[in-house]
Structures are given as structure tokens and as C-alpha cells.
Amino acid sequence: MSEHQVVEHDVIVIGAGGAGLRAAIAAAAGGASVGLVCKSLLGKAHTVMAEGGVAAALSNADERDNWMVHFADTMRGGQYLNSWRMAELHAKEAPDRVRELESWGALLDRTPDGRMNQRNFGGHKYPRLAHVGDRTGLEMIRTLQDHGIHQGIDVHMEVTVTKLLTDGDRCVGAFAYDRERGRFKVFKAKAVVLATGGIGRAYTITSNSWEYTGDGHALAYHAGAELVDMEFVQFHPTGMVWPPSVRGILVTEGVRGEGGVLKNSEGRRFMFDDIPPLYQGQTAATPEEGWRYVIGDKEARRPPELLTRDHVARKIVKEVKEGRGSPHGGVFLDIAWIKQNIKDAEGHIRKKLPSMYHQFKELAGVDITKEPMEVGPTMHYMMGGVRVEPDSQMSTTVKGLFAAGECGGGLHGANRLGGNSLSDLLVFGKRAGEYAAKFAAGNSAVKLGDDQVKLAESEALAPLERDADADVGPFRLQYELQKLMQDKAGIAREETELTEALEGIQKLKARASVMGAGGSREYNPGWHTALDLHNLLTISEAIALAARERKESRGAHARVDYQAKDAAWGTFNHVIKKGKDGNMEIRREPLAAIRQDLQDIIKEQG
Amino acid sequence: MAKTEFQVWRGDSSGGELQSYQVDVGPGYVVLDAIHQIQAEQANDLAVRWNCKAGKCGSCSAEVNGSPRLMCMTRVDDLPKDKPITVEPMRTFPSVKDLVTDVSWNYEVKKTIQRFMPSKPDAADGTWRMDQYDVERPQEFRKCIECFLCQDVCHVLRDHHMHDRFAGPRMFVYVANLEMNPIDTGNRVAQLRDELGVGYCNITKCCTKVCPEHITITDNAIIPLKERVVDQSYDPIAKLLGAGKE
Incomplete structure (x- = not known):
């Protein structure tokens, strides 16, 4: 039996993106000794990829904005399946969380009078996204990182957690290995915060990095936690489509916020063709009105390109399917056209969208100040996550286990608004860290079960002990799973395909249980991928199962065989839990009645 | 499809060598795509760091044909076709395995730098007013993705391996960002002079040339910091009058 090092903290935070860093800072501020565990080097997490901005009703760019409008926008965007309490906390607390970043060294773009500037984004009634050009996520993660390293937090870089350790219904730690040497670490903790982000690696075309293997979702599930809203997978409407090697890389919604328009091969702005009823009163009637909105005319309504992501993504798929797509299977996104309206459009575009300019110039050979981009949907965000108590972010079923950011569920309902993820990770990262520290202070020391640790060790070593064959190895299986999910549980879903997905996942699970990785324990990506694969299989099953159960189309979940939204299905969330027999179980959890004052706000905001 | 030869350094701290792999280079391939193909099909245990594959996280730093580059932003069709493409780890840092190096020193140095120290908020609402200019x-400095190229x-x-006396361009960019933050009240001049060794930089501008974020490291960060050190530490008149340093 191999050796392991035991590391003890009051609170461990798993994941060091925005949510994990914010949670670690809050837990340390709460007096806890904190360990921060991350799969990559510090500051490399997927938060760096966030581009457009962080949503907060600062009302700097439009004084009509306030938390109530933000709350109502978030609920409408989520098709009212959101946890209303989380949506309330989020809208109320986001402004303070964003301002706080400035006191930690963040430098966001300014309004003419020197306050933080805010830009338009899909589904937000007023310009609400504080930003730095199109690299807002980098600004946030670096700010949190540079602040965090002075808070007495122990950072365990390039360490991957493979299992949560439990004592009855309480989480008491985590089992992990370090990527560099493959040595085992056992984290003993009074409280554990999951902040592992999303699940993008379950799909072929994704904007997500390799780290997004659903670790937090799967770790929590196997430890007895509930998962909620797993059918809601956001496909961002605009990912790069050409060349193939960059397929899926994100093209920020900020392009459309700055006036970019979507056109099909006939040159038609097809987004004007179909405005959903929930948004008819808020959408521009003409391109001319849309442009006035972009340049800040408060009387104008937003252009249809800035409708919610689920809707825009579906419209793009429709254009492509009906033969009006671009040469490489997308549609055209044109920002260069604004030169008709403003002087020095080229300089303006390069200043407002510098990363986009470089990304297209260097990777696709396209100059976005002169020609349109080709874009298409890319798997981007997981609305579903660990089901938590809204105020504390503690799991509904596992004590001492908290979840924040993308791996936590509830805030976004059936569809997330752009910009709400960065505010989500600040607001609920802080809450999770704070409550985890409180929980740790109020609960006795923990005892780790040797059997659990031994089992975790043998499970982790298993892929190295089996014979390796690249044709049936971890990369091959991951590739097959991605293709299965892309084809059968992707943007447009159907009963028989979802059943095929579930059957395919079972077959892949069987193959994964006998798969060998080859190589040694030292920085071995084959081995790492083999271990991550188990998490991907778990969350893929949850997605396909919840998607098959929801026989309607709502938000990001679009069923070909049930195309209409059905009010009866708008009364509950799907909750997934591991059954006593080890099989995945799904149930309907009725929505909690929305507090009266919040109902009034929703009504007032139309 | 014609195969392209990649020579990838395989090894660890005890040594290693270039190994040859044949890769089917697809349209638009970047070097990282080739490395991934090798990893998936020929060498599952080929160690490489990467995250975003879009030039934003700064993980996939390596030396491609001898030049420090991000593998995800280096197009294969921009490289000479008449010879194999070599991919080696960053040579300034100790080897861990294959293309992965031990960059922990950077994180240690950063921790020693005097942190951000904001002034009192200057607006009634408890925030600061700052001009865009x-x-x-x-x-510019905050664009840094910490790729360490x-x-x-x-x-x-x-x-010269002066890691104990010289913090390096990345850290000067970091200090410049703090020093030039409109609301910072810290003063890192003595630290720059005595601990971070800004004086050792002799302005060869190699750092600026390799920066994938196009930060003008030498001109905009290091030289202004050198000027601050000189301004605050060395007074020629006082020296003439025999008052010495400071």
C-alpha cells in the first residue's frame, strides 16, 4: 500500500478560479486556517477566459438600474426555475463584491466621471457589466490571486482531488494526488468548499479548458450530495468555427454589446425574424433602433443579437440547418460594419475588443476590423450544480460540504445571463467561504476513516496497474464520450438520442473500469485523464438523464420532440442523487414559492 | 496528408533528449495541437501544461525552434517547413518532466513584493474616482498572463542564474502595475533597489520581444522603475558634496 501525506486545515477549498479564491479569502477572513487546492498553477483557472464583464447593478452607466431590475432580469433569463433567494442575494450583493475588487487593486474601465464603466450584455435591461476591455476574467482572477497570497492561505498547486472523505452525513476531507510526482495527499478538514467550475470536457466543441471535467459535481454526488438542474447546459452562441483546431474558442458577447450583428449567407440579420414573447417589449424594432441602444440612447431598446444565449444559439443552428450558414458551418458576426456609423472604427474595435482582434488575427487570419467572423455555438457553461442552501451554500444533504461558482446550482435556473457568472462567483464564493469558516468553528475535529483512504488509493492507482493500450486508453475514451454527448445530448435533444446517450455512457463506464493508462505516476497526463474520466462519466449521465426527463423546451434545454415550453414543467427542478443501490436517481422538487415582495418586483419589471 | 516531424524533448531533472514524432498537421494547427495529437495517439504520458488554448492563461510556454513561445498561439504553418520543429521546455527553470518545468520560484518572489496599499476612498460613496487615462x-501591465516567457x-x-538577487521582468511588470495604480500609496523603490535587483537589467529588451501580450516591458515598466530608483536613491549633487547615498 502506498504512502500518503496528511494535511490538516479548518477549511479546504477545492478549485482556485474566481469562486475558489474568493471563498478562500473569505474563509481566512473568518479566522479559519485555509488550504486551497487546485489542478493547475495558481491564476490559470478557467476564470481567465471570462471576457465580457461582471454584472452588478452599480448604476454607473444608467441611473435607472438597481438590484431589483437585476434580480428580475436574472429570473426572466432563467425562465423562473432559479432559486429566487440566490437571485436576490446575488443582485443585492454583486455591487459591493465588485467595488471590493478595486480596493484590492483591480483596474476596471472608467466612465467619463471616473467611476467603473458598464457595458450592455444579453438579457440585461441596462448597461450593467463592469469590465476591462475583453479580459475581465483575467483582471478578476489576478486581483483575487494577488490579494489572496497575502492572506495566509496555503496553496496546493497542481493537486487533483479524486474523492471526498465522509463521516456519516458530514464531509471531513478529501483524497488527492499531486500531479508532479503522483504522491498522495489526504486533506483533513472541518469544512470543504467545492469551487471546481464546469463540465465542458464532456463535449467535443467547448469553450472550456481541460480542467472542466465536472470534478466538484461528481465528487459531491458520490459523497451523497444532490445535484440540481443538470439538464441545463449553456451553449454560447458565438464560438470560433474555423480553422478546426480553434473550433469552440469563445468569441465574447461583448462583440455584440459593442454593436456586432449576426448575418446569414444571404446577408440577412436573421435575429430580427423571431423575437420570443418574454422579450418582445424590450427588443428593438429596427436595426436603427438597435444601434441607438448600442451607443447609449436610453429611449432605444436592445438589438435582437442581445437576446439571451439560449435563444441566439438556437437561431444560429436553425440558419445553418436550413442552408443559410457560413462556409464552415456557422454564421457571420460582423463588427466591422460599425465604420458606417463611427469615425476610427478600427481603433475603436481594437481598443474595446483587443483579445478578439488578436485571437482572430493570429489563429484564423481574419481582421475583425475589416471582415466578419464566422461563429457557431460552443458548449460554455453548466447551469446545473450541487444543490445548496441559498444563504450558506452548504449542500442540502452533506454537512460541512459547500459549493460555489459554476459547480454550485440554483442561481441561473434554465439559462444564465452573460456576466452573471463572474458576479455569481464573487457573491457566492464569499458566502461559501464565510459559512465554511463558521461551520468549522462551530463543529468538532473530524476523524478520517482508514478504509475510505485505502479504497481511494487503490482506485487512484488502478489505471496504472492495468495493461495500457492507446486504442482503448483514456484519451480515446474521453474522445468517444465527448462525441456521444455532442451528438446525442447537445444543443437540440430528442428522447431516443438521449436514451442512446445513457446506454453509451454505461458502455463507456464498463470500458473505463478496465482501462489502463500506462506510464508512471510522475506528471502523467494519461493517468490524470483516466481519473478525470470517471467524473466526466458521472456528470454526463446526470445531464442525459435530466434532459430525457424534461419533456419540454425551456431556456438552454431544447427538445426536438417537445418544442414548446409547458407551464406545468415550470413548477419544479430536477434533483439527482445517488441511490442506495449506487444507481442514479432523479426526482422532481417543487419550486419554493417566491416571496411576495419579490413577486411584486418581477411583475413591476414586466 | 503529409506528415510533419516534431522533435519533442522528453526527460526529467536527471536528463533527457529530443524524440521524434510524425504528426498529421490539420488546417490551422498550432504547436499545441500537434503536442496533443502526439499525447493522444503516441505518448499518453507526454507531460505538458495547458489550459485555455487561446493565449489567455499563459500555461503552455515552451521553446519552439529555440524561441520562447506559447504553443497555443504558434501556428505550425508559420514555421519553416524544410526542417523538423523542435519543442523544448523553458530552459531557465528546472525540469519536472518533458515540457513541464518548475516555475514555483516566480510565485515565491511575488509573495515578497510589497502588496497593493490603497488610499482612502476619495468619493462620498466609499469608492474612488479614477480617470481612464x-x-x-x-x-498595460495587467494584461500579463504570467506565462514567464x-x-x-x-x-x-x-x-547568470541570479535568481537570489534579481526578480526578473515579470516581477518588474507586477511592481510597475502597483506603483502606477492611481490609488496605491505604497513605495517599492527601496525593495526594487535592494531585493529585486532592478539595476541588473541592462535593457537588452529580450523580454519585450517575447511577450505574447505585447507588453512593452522594458520601456514602459523597467525603465520607469529604474528612474524611480535613481531619483530617490542617488543624488549627484549630494554625492559631490560628500553626503553619499541618500
């Missing part, structure tokens, strides 16, 4: 100067290429570190 004033913010843009440090914003500038550290890799800097001869003070690479050839």
Missing part, C-alpha cells in the same frame, strides 16, 4: 498605463529569455536569469 490614468488607468490605462497600469492596465520573459523570465525564460532574460539572460540575468537564464545565463
Whole structure:
């Protein structure tokens, strides 16, 4: 039996993106000794990829904005399946969380009078996204990182957690290995915060990095936690489509916020063709009105390109399917056209969208100040996550286990608004860290079960002990799973395909249980991928199962065989839990009645 | 499809060598795509760091045909076709395995730098007013993705191994961002002079050339910091009058 090092903290935070860093800072501020565990080097997490901005009703760019409008926008965007309490906390607390970043060294773009500037984004009634050009996520993660390293937090870089350790219904730690040497670490903790982000690696075309293997979702599930809203997978409407090697890389919604328009091969702005009823009163009637909105005319309504992501993504798929797509299977996104309206459009575009300019110039050979981009949907965000108590972010079923950011569920309902993820990770990262520290202070020391640790060790070593064959190895299986999910549980879903997905996942699970990785324990990506694969299989099953159960189309979940939204299905969330027999179980959890004052706000905001 | 030969350094701290792999290079391939193909099909245990594959996280730093580059932003069709493409780890840092190096020193140095120290908020609402013009100067430095290619290429570190006396271009960019933040009240001049060794930089501008974020490291960050050190530490008149340093 191999050796392991035991590391003890009051609170461990798993994941060091925005949510994990914010949670670690809050837990340390709460007096806890904190360990921060991350799969990559510090500051490399997927938060760096966030581009457009962080949503907060600062009302700097439009004084009509306030938390109530933000709350109502978030609920409408989520098709009212959101946890209303989380949506309330989020809208109320986001402004303070964003301002706080400035006191930690963040430098966001300014309004003419020197306050933080805010830009338009899909589904937000007023310009609400504080930003730095199109690299807002980098600004946030670096700010949190540079602040965090002075808070007495122990950072365990390039360490991957493979299992949560439990004592009855309480989480008491985590089992992990370090990527560099493959040595085992056992984290003993009074409280554990999951902040592992999303699940993008379950799909072929994704904007997500390799780290997004659903670790937090799967770790929590196997430890007895509930998962909620797993059918809601956001496909961002605009990912790069050409060349193939960059397929899926994100093209920020900020392009459309700055006036970019979507056109099909006939040159038609097809987004004007179909405005959903929930948004008819808020959408521009003409391109001319849309442009006035972009340049800040408060009387104008937003252009249809800035409708919610689920809707825009579906419209793009429709254009492509009906033969009006671009040469490489997308549609055209044109920002260069604004030169008709403003002087020095080229300089303006390069200043407002510098990363986009470089990304297209260097990777696709396209100059976005002169020609349109080709874009298409890319798997981007997981609305579903660990089901938590809204105020504390503690799991509904596992004590001492908290979840924040993308791996936590509830805030976004059936569809997330752009910009709400960065505010989500600040607001609920802080809450999770704070409550985890409180929980740790109020609960006795923990005892780790040797059997659990031994089992975790043998499970982790298993892929190295089996014979390796690249044709049936971890990369091959991951590739097959991605293709299965892309084809059968992707943007447009159907009963028989979802059943095929579930059957395919079972077959892949069987193959994964006998798969060998080859190589040694030292920085071995084959081995790492083999271990991550188990998490991907778990969350893929949850997605396909919840998607098959929801026989309607709502938000990001679009069923070909049930195309209409059905009010009866708008009364509950799907909750997934591991059954006593080890099989995945799904149930309907009725929505909690929305507090009266919040109902009034929703009504007032139309 | 014609195969392209990649020579990838395989090994660890005890040594290693270039190994040859044949890769089917698809349209638009970047070097990282080739490395991934090798990893998936020929060498599952080929160690490489990467995250975003879009030039934003700064993980996949390596030396491609001898030049410090991000593998995800280096197009294969931009490289010479008449010879194999070599991919080696950053040579300034100790090897861990294959293309992965031990960059922990950077994180240690950063921790020693005096942290951000904001002034009292100057607006009634408890926030600060900052002009866009004033913010843009440090914003250039905040584009840094910590790929450490500038550290890799800097001869003070690479050839002279002065890691104990010299913090390197990345850290000067970090200090410049703090010093030029409109609301920072710290003063890192003595630290720059005595601990971070800004004086050792002799302005060869290699760092600026390799920066994938196009930060003008030498001109905009290091030289202004050198000027601050000189301004605050060395007074020629006082020296003439025999008052010595400071």
C-alpha cells in the first residue's frame, strides 16, 4: 500500500478560479486556517477566459438600474426555475463584491466621471457589466490571486482531488494526488468548499479548458450530495468555427454589446425574424433602433443579437440547418460594419475588443476590423450544480460540504445571463467561504476513516496497474464520450438520442473500469485523464438523464420532440442523487414559492 | 496528408533528449495541437501544461525552434517547413518532466513584493474616482498572463542564474502595475533597489520581444522603475558634496 501525506486545515477549498479564491479569502477572513487546492498553477483557472464583464447593478452607466431590475432580469433569463433567494442575494450583493475588487487593486474601465464603466450584455435591461476591455476574467482572477497570497492561505498547486472523505452525513476531507510526482495527499478538514467550475470536457466543441471535467459535481454526488438542474447546459452562441483546431474558442458577447450583428449567407440579420414573447417589449424594432441602444440612447431598446444565449444559439443552428450558414458551418458576426456609423472604427474595435482582434488575427487570419467572423455555438457553461442552501451554500444533504461558482446550482435556473457568472462567483464564493469558516468553528475535529483512504488509493492507482493500450486508453475514451454527448445530448435533444446517450455512457463506464493508462505516476497526463474520466462519466449521465426527463423546451434545454415550453414543467427542478443501490436517481422538487415582495418586483419589471 | 516531424524533448531533472514524432498537421494547427495529437495517439504520458488554448492563461510556454513561445498561439504553418520543429521546455527553470518545468520560484518572489496599499476612498460613496487615462498605463501591465516567457529569455536569469538577487521582468511588470495604480500609496523603490535587483537589467529588451501580450516591458515598466530608483536613491549633487547615498 502506498504512502500518503496528511494535511490538516479548518477549511479546504477545492478549485482556485474566481469562486475558489474568493471563498478562500473569505474563509481566512473568518479566522479559519485555509488550504486551497487546485489542478493547475495558481491564476490559470478557467476564470481567465471570462471576457465580457461582471454584472452588478452599480448604476454607473444608467441611473435607472438597481438590484431589483437585476434580480428580475436574472429570473426572466432563467425562465423562473432559479432559486429566487440566490437571485436576490446575488443582485443585492454583486455591487459591493465588485467595488471590493478595486480596493484590492483591480483596474476596471472608467466612465467619463471616473467611476467603473458598464457595458450592455444579453438579457440585461441596462448597461450593467463592469469590465476591462475583453479580459475581465483575467483582471478578476489576478486581483483575487494577488490579494489572496497575502492572506495566509496555503496553496496546493497542481493537486487533483479524486474523492471526498465522509463521516456519516458530514464531509471531513478529501483524497488527492499531486500531479508532479503522483504522491498522495489526504486533506483533513472541518469544512470543504467545492469551487471546481464546469463540465465542458464532456463535449467535443467547448469553450472550456481541460480542467472542466465536472470534478466538484461528481465528487459531491458520490459523497451523497444532490445535484440540481443538470439538464441545463449553456451553449454560447458565438464560438470560433474555423480553422478546426480553434473550433469552440469563445468569441465574447461583448462583440455584440459593442454593436456586432449576426448575418446569414444571404446577408440577412436573421435575429430580427423571431423575437420570443418574454422579450418582445424590450427588443428593438429596427436595426436603427438597435444601434441607438448600442451607443447609449436610453429611449432605444436592445438589438435582437442581445437576446439571451439560449435563444441566439438556437437561431444560429436553425440558419445553418436550413442552408443559410457560413462556409464552415456557422454564421457571420460582423463588427466591422460599425465604420458606417463611427469615425476610427478600427481603433475603436481594437481598443474595446483587443483579445478578439488578436485571437482572430493570429489563429484564423481574419481582421475583425475589416471582415466578419464566422461563429457557431460552443458548449460554455453548466447551469446545473450541487444543490445548496441559498444563504450558506452548504449542500442540502452533506454537512460541512459547500459549493460555489459554476459547480454550485440554483442561481441561473434554465439559462444564465452573460456576466452573471463572474458576479455569481464573487457573491457566492464569499458566502461559501464565510459559512465554511463558521461551520468549522462551530463543529468538532473530524476523524478520517482508514478504509475510505485505502479504497481511494487503490482506485487512484488502478489505471496504472492495468495493461495500457492507446486504442482503448483514456484519451480515446474521453474522445468517444465527448462525441456521444455532442451528438446525442447537445444543443437540440430528442428522447431516443438521449436514451442512446445513457446506454453509451454505461458502455463507456464498463470500458473505463478496465482501462489502463500506462506510464508512471510522475506528471502523467494519461493517468490524470483516466481519473478525470470517471467524473466526466458521472456528470454526463446526470445531464442525459435530466434532459430525457424534461419533456419540454425551456431556456438552454431544447427538445426536438417537445418544442414548446409547458407551464406545468415550470413548477419544479430536477434533483439527482445517488441511490442506495449506487444507481442514479432523479426526482422532481417543487419550486419554493417566491416571496411576495419579490413577486411584486418581477411583475413591476414586466 | 503529409506528415510533419516534431522533435519533442522528453526527460526529467536527471536528463533527457529530443524524440521524434510524425504528426498529421490539420488546417490551422498550432504547436499545441500537434503536442496533443502526439499525447493522444503516441505518448499518453507526454507531460505538458495547458489550459485555455487561446493565449489567455499563459500555461503552455515552451521553446519552439529555440524561441520562447506559447504553443497555443504558434501556428505550425508559420514555421519553416524544410526542417523538423523542435519543442523544448523553458530552459531557465528546472525540469519536472518533458515540457513541464518548475516555475514555483516566480510565485515565491511575488509573495515578497510589497502588496497593493490603497488610499482612502476619495468619493462620498466609499469608492474612488479614477480617470481612464490614468488607468490605462497600469492596465498595460495587467494584461500579463504570467506565462514567464520573459523570465525564460532574460539572460540575468537564464545565463547568470541570479535568481537570489534579481526578480526578473515579470516581477518588474507586477511592481510597475502597483506603483502606477492611481490609488496605491505604497513605495517599492527601496525593495526594487535592494531585493529585486532592478539595476541588473541592462535593457537588452529580450523580454519585450517575447511577450505574447505585447507588453512593452522594458520601456514602459523597467525603465520607469529604474528612474524611480535613481531619483530617490542617488543624488549627484549630494554625492559631490560628500553626503553619499541618500
